[in-house]
Amino acid sequence: MTEKSYFNNEYLLQIKDNYKKIADNINSAVNKAGRTDKVRLMAVTKTVPFEIVNYSASLGIELLGENRVQEFLGKYEHYDKKCQVHFIGRLQSNKVKYIIDKVSMIHSVDSVKLADEIDRRCQVSGRKMDILIEVNIGNEENKSGVPTDEVSRLAEHCLSLPNIILKGFMAIPPIDIDGSSCKFFERMERIYNDYRCKFGEQIDTLSMGMSADYANAVMYGANIVRIGSALFGRRS
Numbered sequence: 001m002t003e004k005s006y007f008n009n010e011y012l013l014q015i016k017d018n019y020k021k022i023a024d025n026i027n028s029a030v031n032k033a034g035r036t037d038k039v040r041l042m043a044v045t046k047t048v049p050f051e052i053v054n055y056s057a058s059l060g061i062e063l064l065g066e067n068r069v070q071e072f073l074g075k076y077e078h079y080d081k082k083c084q085v086h087f088i089g090r091l092q093s094n095k096v097k098y099i100i101d102k103v104s105m106i107h108s109v110d111s112v113k114l115a116d117e118i119d120r121r122c123q124v125s126g127r128k129m130d131i132l133i134e135v136n137i138g139n140e141e142n143k144s145g146v147p148t149d150e151v152s153r154l155a156e157h158c159l160s161l162p163n164i165i166l167k168g169f170m171a172i173p174p175i176d177i178d179g180s181s182c183k184f185f186e187r188m189e190r191i192y193n194d195y196r197c198k199f200g201e202q203i204d205t206l207s208m209g210m211s212a213d214y215a216n217a218v219m220y221g222a223n224i225v226r227i228g229s230a231l232f233g234r235r236s
């Protein structure tokens with residue numbers, strides 16, 4: 001997409017149309033799954049100018065997902081203040097300090113070191129931070145997230161830290177041979193339900209499903225779906 005095409009009316013109408021379709025698809029999946037709880041649509045804003053992000057907010061989107069610290073710092077001041085911002089990208093410990101007062105949840109906690117740094121920065125800022133553990137649910141090499149056999153160790157560590165609140169789990173699953181990620185969504189749902197049984201309602205967030213597969217993710221209990229290209233168009 002060229003810079004110019006961002007601000008024309010046709011593009012805005014396209015986003016409006018996309019938003020309506022996504023919201024309809026989420027509702028259908030919620031009904032089909034027989035769910036009575038709510039699914040939040042997160043707009044993933046990487047490469048999207050803040051004006052366009054704010055346009056999506058004017059349509060009703062209230063949750064933004066940020067991947068890149070540097071890009072986020074350049075845009076966040078301009079964002080509609082009614083929006084909540086969650087950090088969803090790979091996060092180096094030395095960057096935590098830049099975002100700690102600007103986001104209300106971090107979805108991508110995948111190491112003790114990162115959890116400790118978030119806890120420490122929260123202490124300095126006098127706040128608490130909601131976090132999700134990112135699970136490498138396909139146990140893929142070179143993929144972010146904690147491998148499945150290390151989830152419990154990291155979860156216990158997070159639960160022991162005074163300034164972070166473990167709310168649940170996030171995943172970016174691979175695509176299985178059947179062309180879907182359903183098997184992995186199902187595994188994530190199982191992990192989420194296990195922790196919800198053990199630790200109660202503090203565990204209330206399952207973040208999975210992107211543009212290509214959010215309807216399936218909703219069938220397996222996702223309550224935040226993270227949508228970029230289906231809303232804003234293909235990233236250049």
Ligand SMILES: *Cc1c(COP(=O)(O)O)cnc(C)c1O
Nearest residue numbers: 044067088210211226227228229
């Ligand atoms: C980019 C991104 C998304 C959105 O991806 P789309 O396929 O464009 O919807 C969701 N989650 C994370 C962590 C991402 O980096």
